[in-house]
Amino acid sequence: MTFMQTLRQRWTDSGSLVCVGLDPEPAKFPARFEGDADAVFGFCRDIVDATAEYACAFKPQIAHFAALGAEAALERLVAHIHSAHPGIPVILDAKRGDIGSTAQRYAAEAFDRYGADAVTANPYLGGDSLQPFLERADRGVVILCRTSNPGGADLQDLEVAGPGSGTPRPLYQHVAATAARTWNGHGNVALVVGATWPEQLREVRAIVGDMPLLVPGVGAQGGDAEAVVRNARTADGTGLMVSSSRAILYASAGDDYADAAARAARALRDSLDAARRG
Numbered sequence: 001m002t003f004m005q006t007l008r009q010r011w012t013d014s015g016s017l018v019c020v021g022l023d024p025e026p027a028k029f030p031a032r033f034e035g036d037a038d039a040v041f042g043f044c045r046d047i048v049d050a051t052a053e054y055a056c057a058f059k060p061q062i063a064h065f066a067a068l069g070a071e072a073a074l075e076r077l078v079a080h081i082h083s084a085h086p087g088i089p090v091i092l093d094a095k096r097g098d099i100g101s102t103a104q105r106y107a108a109e110a111f112d113r114y115g116a117d118a119v120t121a122n123p124y125l126g127g128d129s130l131q132p133f134l135e136r137a138d139r140g141v142v143i144l145c146r147t148s149n150p151g152g153a154d155l156q157d158l159e160v161a162g163p164g165s166g167t168p169r170p171l172y173q174h175v176a177a178t179a180a181r182t183w184n185g186h187g188n189v190a191l192v193v194g195a196t197w198p199e200q201l202r203e204v205r206a207i208v209g210d211m212p213l214l215v216p217g218v219g220a221q222g223g224d225a226e227a228v229v230r231n232a233r234t235a236d237g238t239g240l241m242v243s244s245s246r247a248i249l250y251a252s253a254g255d256d257y258a259d260a261a262a263r264a265a266r267a268l269r270d271s272l273d274a275a276r277r278g
């Protein structure tokens with residue numbers, strides 16, 4: 001199955017719009033991992049196993065592994081998700097973007113080395129830089145549109161007039177329209193829009209139809225999960241991967257870390273579910 005088919009099936013099977021972010025920070029791990037050379041894998045695996053029931057996707061963040069020299073742990077973690085929890089797609093958060101020949105290697109890294117079902121990509125270098133990702137029709141390309149951070153407005157809100165379109169509009173809306181009309185030839189594109197920008201979420205949804213949106217920024221960054229669902233769900237009540245990392249991973253620093261993570265993921269699933277029914 002393609003990434004998009006797997007994601008849609010998972011929304012149906014799990015009834016969940018929660019994407020569990022995997023951002024390992026050993027300083028925040030429970031004491032039992034002290035001195036454990038395989039702590040990054042062990043901690044993330046425990047979180048994955050505890051939260052899988054509530055997840056429509058997992059999203060490991062590559063810098064959190066690479067900065068620790070833990071790329072092998074990331075490879076094993078993705079393989080573990082595929083074997084222990086088949087049907088839950090893995091989005092590698094790498095925010096890649098470069099000239100075509102280098103982007104081709106980034107695509108091979110994400111899809112062939114790590115075995116990710118989808119990867120986040122930065123569109124700033126333009127269409128040809130996305131092409132090596134887009135042409136992998138069975139994989140997903142999750143393109144940054146309106147990021148969750150406060151500085152997301154600095155460039156993404158600048159008014160631009162695209163070729164052939166007379167009326168200026170914010171750059172993020174131009175990215176959304178280009179993604180929907182030009183880059184989505186294989187039907188494998190999704191967009192990142194931060195939960196911290198509910199109005200922009202509504203505007204992007206109006207531009208892109210049913211295209212899936214990855215929505216980070218609930219939990220530690222303070223985004224309103226219910227506003228996300230109200231403003232950006234699709235007609236069938238899906239279309240969203242609402243991503244939370246720290247609020248799930250580090251819900252407890254005690255020995256109950258896995259249970260606490262499961263409770264946090266379940267609570268987020270339940271609040272999203274209530275909002276889509278409300």
Ligand SMILES: O=C(O)c1cc(=O)[nH]c(=O)n1[C@@H]1O[C@H](COP(=O)(O)O)[C@@H](O)[C@H]1O
Pocket residue numbers: 021023061093095120146147148149192193194216217218219220221243244245246247
């Ligand atoms: O692409 C992303 O995942 C992403 C895009 C964005 O606009 N904002 C954002 O926070 N992220 C990532 O989502 C995660 C958010 O983590 P928490 O704030 O702990 O839930 C981090 O791994 C970020 O790198």
